[in-house]
Amino acid sequence: RKEVEQDPGPFNVPEGATVAFNCTYSNSASQSFFWYRQDCRKEPKLLMSVYSSGNEDGRFTAQLNRASQYISLLIRDSKLSDSATYLCVVNSRAGNTGKLIFGQGTTLQVKP
Amino acid sequence: DVKVTQSSRYLVKRTGEKVFLECVQDMDHENMFWYRQDPGLGLRLIYFSYDVKMKEKGDIPEGYSVSREKKERFSLILESASTNQTSMYLCASSSEVAGTSYEQYFGPGTRLTVT
Numbered sequence: 622r623k624e625v626e627q628d629p630g631p632f633n634v635p636e637g638a639t640v641a642f643n644c645t646y647s648n649s650a651s652q653s654f655f656w657y658r659q660d661c662r663k664e665p666k667l668l669m670s671v672y673s674s675g676n677e678d679g680r681f682t683a684q685l686n687r688a689s690q691y692i693s694l695l696i697r698d699s700k701l702s703d704s705a706t707y708l709c710v711v712n713s714r715a716g717n718t719g720k721l722i723f724g725q726g727t728t729l730q731v732k733p
Numbered sequence: 734d735v736k737v738t739q740s741s742r743y744l745v746k747r748t749g750e751k752v753f754l755e756c757v758q759d760m761d762h763e764n765m766f767w768y769r770q771d772p773g774l775g776l777r778l779i780y781f782s783y784d785v786k787m788k789e790k791g792d793i794p795e796g797y798s799v800s801r802e803k804k805e806r807f808s809l810i811l812e813s814a815s816t817n818q819t820s821m822y823l824c825a826s827s828s829e830v831a832g833t834s835y836e837q838y839f840g841p842g843t844r845l846t847v848t
Contacts, residue, residue: 655836664823664839665776708776720766720791721837725775 622647627709627724635732638699642727644709645691653712654685656694658705659726665708668694699731736760737840739824745846752811754843756824764827765807766837767791767799769820776823782807814847821845 627644634640646654654671669676671683671692682695692709709724740755758765766781768791778791780799788799796818800808807826811818821844825837 664841666839667836670836720778720781723768723776725773 623724624648624713624722625709625711625724627727629725629727631728631730633730633732634699636699636701638731639695639697640699640729641696642694642707642709642729643691644693644724644727645689646709646711646722647690648711648713649687649690651711651713653721654692655710655721656683656692657708657710657723659708660705665723668707696729699729701731701733704729704731737824737826737838739822739840739843741843742841743844743846745848746811746814747848748815750814750847752814752845754809754811754822754824754845756807756809756826756840757805758826758838759805760826760828760838761804762826762828762838763804765801766825766827767797767807767809768823768825769793770823770842771820779809814845816847819845819847
């Protein structure tokens, strides 16, 4: 089983749609979780951290479910500029130490 | 703003050549990382360093070595380049103590082609 698994997509949605991505992780002791965004031919950039209580940043909401070991990202009112690959990222050891493990990414294509 | 720079955006080398990829960060970060990214495989960690002169193997260190003589600089070395090392190479850095632990900042990447 991969340490971090994501549905690669692509997710093709119209502008204004709401879209959700899920990601599962295998290490139950992991404490740090992130969503990164990667545009075509560009480097990954942090989109948001994922906190136990869930967090929201404008149109983006991240949730963590420790019992089921999954993380979600919800994008409301999709814009053309949201088209990118979204990487789920988890730290590899207990607590906040260790390397980060990146999922393969979920590709989102927002159409006019 | 954190800035991570890489010496080249595109590089073409021949099989058997020794290749140096340089990475510099300007935020006094303790941690530096080298990844490669391939379609369908995602980001894979090659080597990382928690301090000057310290290095640890990542998931795919074979065929690579690294050097960290100064805190701001982390070099990736391909001792004898092979065609299966054709890839996008990404450098990243992170702070040891951060509000969001281990948030990594990436350089723009070097697309290496080995012919």
